[in-house]
Amino acid sequence: MRISEAAVPALVALLSSPALAQPLATDPALPPAPADTAQPAAESDHDRFGWSIASDTYLRLFQRAMLPGPNGALVESEIAVPLYEYASLRITDIDVPWQADSVDLELSAWGNVELGEQDSEYRRVDGDLTVANLRHRVGPAQVTLGRQHYAGGAARFVRFDGLAVGLRAPLGFGVRAYGGYTVLPRWSMTSGYHLLGSVADTLVSSPDRLPDPSREDYWLAGWRVHYRLTDMGEIGVSMHEQHEASALGRRDMGADLRLTPIDELALTGQALVDADSRSPSDIRAAADVIPLDDLTVAAEYRYTVPALFLSRQSVLSVFSSDAFNEIGGSLSYLVLKRLKLGAHGYADLFDDGSNGWRTNGRARLAIGPADQLVLRLGYTRYTGPINGYHALRGAAGYQIMEPLRLTAESYGYFYDEPIRGSSAAWVGALNGEWSFSQRWATLLGGSVAITPYAEVDAQLLARLRVQLAGGER
Numbered sequence: 001m002r003i004s005e006a007a008v009p010a011l012v013a014l015l016s017s018p019a020l021a022q023p024l025a026t027d028p029a030l031p032p033a034p035a036d037t038a039q040p041a042a043e044s045d046h047d048r049f050g051w052s053i054a055s056d057t058y059l060r061l062f063q064r065a066m067l068p069g070p071n072g073a074l075v076e077s078e079i080a081v082p083l084y085e086y087a088s089l090r091i092t093d094i095d096v097p098w099q100a101d102s103v104d105l106e107l108s109a110w111g112n113v114e115l116g117e118q119d120s121e122y123r124r125v126d127g128d129l130t131v132a133n134l135r136h137r138v139g140p141a142q143v144t145l146g147r148q149h150y151a152g153g154a155a156r157f158v159r160f161d162g163l164a165v166g167l168r169a170p171l172g173f174g175v176r177a178y179g180g181y182t183v184l185p186r187w188s189m190t191s192g193y194h195l196l197g198s199v200a201d202t203l204v205s206s207p208d209r210l211p212d213p214s215r216e217d218y219w220l221a222g223w224r225v226h227y228r229l230t231d232m233g234e235i236g237v238s239m240h241e242q243h244e245a246s247a248l249g250r251r252d253m254g255a256d257l258r259l260t261p262i263d264e265l266a267l268t269g270q271a272l273v274d275a276d277s278r279s280p281s282d283i284r285a286a287a288d289v290i291p292l293d294d295l296t297v298a299a300e301y302r303y304t305v306p307a308l309f310l311s312r313q314s315v316l317s318v319f320s321s322d323a324f325n326e327i328g329g330s331l332s333y334l335v336l337k338r339l340k341l342g343a344h345g346y347a348d349l350f351d352d353g354s355n356g357w358r359t360n361g362r363a364r365l366a367i368g369p370a371d372q373l374v375l376r377l378g379y380t381r382y383t384g385p386i387n388g389y390h391a392l393r394g395a396a397g398y399q400i401m402e403p404l405r406l407t408a409e410s411y412g413y414f415y416d417e418p419i420r421g422s423s424a425a426w427v428g429a430l431n432g433e434w435s436f437s438q439r440w441a442t443l444l445g446g447s448v449a450i451t452p453y454a455e456v457d458a459q460l461l462a463r464l465r466v467q468l469a470g471g472e473r
Contacts, residue, residue: 049101050092061462071144081115100451104135130159140168151176153224153238154254154272159183160220172228179221182242217246233259233267239275239343240310249311251275264290274308281308294334300346302326325349338366354385372387372399403435422452431461441465 060082076181088108093101111127133146144164151157155178162180169175220243226236242249243310256270266286272282285301290296305323330345335341345359362378380391395409413425431445442464449457 060463083113085111154240154252177223182218299329323351340364356384358382390414419452425451
């Protein structure tokens, strides 16, 4: 999705032009204006604001079949034609009576129409607002009201309907606080866990009749205090609390660090702690080094307890994996102008004493003007507590002509231990995209997979994409 940077709409500029306030021609019957009243045209004082609009519409076409019915009975396949629309609007630097250029408006929404066959029970219309808020900036402070998201620190990533307040204090200090009702994901609109596949699910004859959750029972709040180290980076501490169905979902505290002491070195770190159990849920540290213009080296460490990432009200915690330590690194080297090599390696140490590791090597070669032909080759080796595999990936993209590009990919997996009697799996895909212009493009593609879970899995996809971007008016 492309967003064009804004300027003042021409209509506003035209109607506000001082020229429109003057006669189109001088009337000879009128006396000449006194010399002392002939002043230069004053600069327009109308509200000059920025705006941007983006719209992305695309259509998919494929054939699907549901899982087998009772006693393995086959279910007839059907044609599905989902139509999607994503749109956003942003207006910045709006004037208010008490301060100029201080209000921003942001809207973002999506819609979906399922155009199935006439007798399909899956035809539906859906959509939602993803962002809808007003932000008011007053000096070093700002207030945001409406549907918004917050990312980073103890919050990780949340969306809510509420209020957020931020303040930049002197000497590099800053604080941000937020709170409101949680934006519930679609699958949360039905209570319980009757869709998880347990035996009790069969006792639910009408899931749609279950009561919807109350918004007042799902709320969150949090804050973050930070200190900016001039141009070197930033350090912060944060806390986040979230309630679900009137019960505690999670309560976390966090600390984060970002430093760039020199241009060739970047350091990042983060620690999250479950406030009730006082146990760390996630600890990460990374260093990125650029010793040469064409060489990048990175080292990483991570400790994670997956169960502590889940809500206390979630039954999915019983499926969580053990806590583990992971350490490793990666490098990327531009050998030639069009040849890039990369590799990474990581070791995993689980709390139950088991271990695993994975390595990867990859190469990318561009040939011809404007990367007309791009070749990719990769190899991955993974070993874990239960199984391991070798993986090979090959891909090629070719620009046949200016509007047409073909892409082919092939993935092969070779297991250490057979899965359902199969020691290998393969996935291949081929698609072609024709770009009529920067706003119109169509794609036709297909894929074939041979896996331990399907003898042959073939899919076909046809897509039409339309993109409209706002610009200077």
